Amino acid sequence: MKKCLLILVALSLILMFNACGKKAAKVAPVQEPVVEKVEEPTTQVERPVLSEEEIYQQKSLEELNKDQILKRINFDFDKYTVREDMKAILQANANWLLKFASVEVLIEGHCDERGTIEYNIALGEKRAEAAKNYLVSLGMKAAKIKIISYGKNKPLVQGEDEDSYFQNRRAEFVITKK
Amino acid sequence: MKLRQIVLFLFVCLLSWQLRGQEEITIRIKEGMPMIPVAMPEFQFSETAAQKSEINSTIYETIWKDLEFSRIFKMVPREHYSYIPRFNPNAINFKDWASIQANILISGQLEITADERIIFSFKVYEVASARFIFGRNFGGKKDLSRLIAHRAADEMLKHFGEKPLFTSKIVYISETGSDKDVYIMDYDGFRPTRITFSSAIDMLPSWSADNEKILYTSYRNLNPDLFMFDIYSGKTELLSSGGSNYAADWSPVAEQIAYTSSKNGNAEIYLKNMKSGQEKRLTFNPAIDTSPNWSPNGREIAFTSQRNGTPQIYIMDAEGSNIRRITTEGSYHDSAAWSPDGMRLAFVSRIENRFDIYVFNLKSNEISKLTENSGRNENPSWSPDGRHLVFSSNRSGKYQLYLVDYDGRNVRQITAGGENKMPKWQKSPKSAK
Numbered sequence: 001m002k003k004c005l006l007i008l009v010a011l012s013l014i015l016m017f018n019a020c021g022k023k024a025a026k027v028a029p030v031q032e033p034v035v036e037k038v039e040e041p042t043t044q045v046e047r048p049v050l051s052e053e054e055i056y057q058q059k060s061l062e063e064l065n066k067d068q069i070l071k072r073i074n075f076d077f078d079k080y081t082v083r084e085d086m087k088a089i090l091q092a093n094a095n096w097l098l099k100f101a102s103v104e105v106l107i108e109g110h111c112d113e114r115g116t117i118e119y120n121i122a123l124g125e126k127r128a129e130a131a132k133n134y135l136v137s138l139g140m141k142a143a144k145i146k147i148i149s150y151g152k153n154k155p156l157v158q159g160e161d162e163d164s165y166f167q168n169r170r171a172e173f174v175i176t177k178k
Numbered sequence: 179m180k181l182r183q184i185v186l187f188l189f190v191c192l193l194s195w196q197l198r199g200q201e202e203i204t205i206r207i208k209e210g211m212p213m214i215p216v217a218m219p220e221f222q223f224s225e226t227a228a229q230k231s232e233i234n235s236t237i238y239e240t241i242w243k244d245l246e247f248s249r250i251f252k253m254v255p256r257e258h259y260s261y262i263p264r265f266n267p268n269a270i271n272f273k274d275w276a277s278i279q280a281n282i283l284i285s286g287q288l289e290i291t292a293d294e295r296i297i298f299s300f301k302v303y304e305v306a307s308a309r310f311i312f313g314r315n316f317g318g319k320k321d322l323s324r325l326i327a328h329r330a331a332d333e334m335l336k337h338f339g340e341k342p343l344f345t346s347k348i349v350y351i352s353e354t355g356s357d358k359d360v361y362i363m364d365y366d367g368f369r370p371t372r373i374t375f376s377s378a379i380d381m382l383p384s385w386s387a388d389n390e391k392i393l394y395t396s397y398r399n400l401n402p403d404l405f406m407f408d409i410y411s412g413k414t415e416l417l418s419s420g421g422s423n424y425a426a427d428w429s430p431v432a433e434q435i436a437y438t439s440s441k442n443g444n445a446e447i448y449l450k451n452m453k454s455g456q457e458k459r460l461t462f463n464p465a466i467d468t469s470p471n472w473s474p475n476g477r478e479i480a481f482t483s484q485r486n487g488t489p490q491i492y493i494m495d496a497e498g499s500n501i502r503r504i505t506t507e508g509s510y511h512d513s514a515a516w517s518p519d520g521m522r523l524a525f526v527s528r529i530e531n532r533f534d535i536y537v538f539n540l541k542s543n544e545i546s547k548l549t550e551n552s553g554r555n556e557n558p559s560w561s562p563d564g565r566h567l568v569f570s571s572n573r574s575g576k577y578q579l580y581l582v583d584y585d586g587r588n589v590r591q592i593t594a595g596g597e598n599k600m601p602k603w604q605k606s607p608k609s610a611k
Binding site for chain 2 (some may be wrong): 078113114115116117118119121122123125126148149150153154
């Protein structure tokens with residue numbers, strides 16, 4: 001034990017002398033590099049908000065219809081009366097149509113698949129007619145509106161659930177002339 | 179046009195001679211008669227080449243299936259033939275065939291010539307009296323093997339006082355992808371032929387009384403218009419446009435059609451004289467009136483009307499008067515189809531979202547149900563002899579066409595691939611009445 005202690009003390013002394021004997025290396029003070037603030041160039045081009053008029057002027061019939069400028073409405077099962085919660089959509093459609101008075105529109109009536117092919121042609125037609133009559137009651141000229149029924153021949157979605165059925169029971173508004 | 183060529187082919191190539199020197203016997207089928215047991219041993223067939231024996235088995239199987247389908251004949255099972263000595267057409271032992279309960283024996287012989295034409299001859303015997311009843315020879319190109327078989331089976335019907343059935347056709351709509359077109363096919367689902375080729379939706383085809391024209395509705399002019407296609411001339415004619423025009427049915431007795439049109443703002447039933455083109459409006463109710471269907475005597479029209487709130491089946495006179503309601507229960511009925519004997523109305527009823535086909539007996543007022551717990555079943559149409567119906571059903575997942583007997587038995591799928599709907603069986607031929 002005494003021997004180990006002696007060795008340790010000797011080692012420490014040697015180390016101390018080594019440390020003291022060295023000269024401190026010259027260390028340049030670390031300087032913070034000047035960071036140039038790089039600003040991210042704004043890639044977002046400011047999209048000009050097109051007015052309704054500009055949209056109307058610039059877009060083709062196809063684009064207007066694809067963008068659903070005039071929104072579709074849905075109906076209750078077996079019914080063709082306009083639902084209360086659809087009237088706002090019809091009002092919006094009417095507003096647009098009255099603004100661009102030269103526009104002609106075709107209203108398509110559709111059904112879900114829970115009816116016969118023949119009867120659904122008639123039911124789809126009644127739906128298109130109900131939508132037309134409502135638009136006329138809001139001031140639209142009847143001559144500008146044509147109707148057609150597809151019955152259950154052109155479902156919007158495939159599916160055997162209530163939501164799919166609801167989506168298929170609809171009137172679509174197709175602009176046919178600007 | 180391919181269809182016309184096929185039709186011309188049939189007339190040019192298909193011959194039928196009477197066997198000479200034999201008196202022919204006709205036996206009448208009576209209502210309630212038990213089915214007649216028929217035995218048909220293998221045909222005498224000389225060639226053994228694989229393709230040709232295929233023709234042999236096609237003709238044999240087609241005749242077998244036709245006769246079995248008829249509900250008039252019952253084929254004695256082939257297994258029973260092994261109980262008796264092998265059939266020898268030149269030395270028929272009628273006692274053998276009586277012992278396995280055959281009433282009628284068919285002996286067939288098939289020859290395929292070097293230039294690949296079929297000559298098929300068959301002789302029919304009454305077993306009990308060991309008498310020859312009748313025989314026929316048929317000739318035609320080898321691709322007409324099914325038609326030859328159907329013609330032979332029709333001859334059996336003819337000799338039992340029945341009208342031809344096995345050469346009858348069904349018109350229907352086939353949907354592949356977004357194409358919905360008119361097709362016709364043999365009653366058993368074979369040899370489909372496409373009729374319309376537009377990219378627009380076609381729907382609700384039906385036959386003229388002489389089965390030579392097809393009425394149908396097409397959206398090809400961006401409106402549901404009624405068209406007529408003449409099978410023999412290949413010409414298509416626009417019959418009615420303005421509003422929706424559809425569900426046409428040709429009168430069995432006069433050159434006129436009944437159809438649905440909303441040309442005056444509401445779905446109503448109209449008559450159109452096919453000679454003069456003159457129209458007559460039959461219904462005047464603000465409700466939906468649609469799906470007209472003539473009675474076989476041409477004096478009445480069954481139709482669907484919503485005048486009491488929900489779609490129900492009604493019958494009116496051909497003049498539009500004497501309207502009376504047929505369906506009393508349920509809230510949705512459509513697609514009435516009058517049976518060829520005038521006694522029954524088939525139609526579709528929707529009950530709690532199930533669509534099933536019902537048959538209403540106009541004499542007894544009894545209703546029977548033809549389909550049960552098997553998907554949605556629509557558009558029933560009677561066979562010309564009134565013993566069968568064709569209808570569409572989505573029981574397999576997609577809509578396909580099915581045959582069923584008048585009592586709901588023997589349901590049989592006859593189409594596959596794509597979706598197939600709105601079938602109409604050809605009408606009862608007037609001449610053979």
